[in-house]
Amino acid sequence: MLPGPIHRLPCTGALMDDRLLKPGWAGELNPKEFKYVKSQLLNSPSLKRKWGFRPSAKRFSEDRIRAVAREGKQANQTRVLASVEKHNTEP
Numbered sequence: 001m002l003p004g005p006i007h008r009l010p011c012t013g014a015l016m017d018d019r020l021l022k023p024g025w026a027g028e029l030n031p032k033e034f035k036y037v038k039s040q041l042l043n044s045p046s047l048k049r050k051w052g053f054r055p056s057a058k059r060f061s062e063d064r065i066r067a068v069a070r071e072g073k074q075a076n077q078t079r080v081l082a083s084v085e086k087h088n089t090e091p
Contacts, residue, residue, distance in 0.1 A: 024072030
């Protein structure tokens with residue numbers, strides 16, 4: 001049985017599994033996987049939403065992408081809430 005939809009990256013020819021795009025599935029991303037996920041996030045508002053980003057987002061923190069890949073969407077929501085809370089409590 002095949003693992004899932006697999007795509008060849010145009011720039012490198014590397015094969016990437018679409019399951020990498022499921023929040024919490026990938027665990028630690030290697031550099032090629034990270035580039036693949038980030039490129040897909042940049043081009044898909046619906047994927048941004050699934051990962052807990054605003055659909056209009058144009059920039060993504062590497063730490064946040066890696067956290068969502070490891071821990072799932074709630075990792076991004078927790079980080080966003082923590083940064084808002086920190087901003088609101090500063091004098």
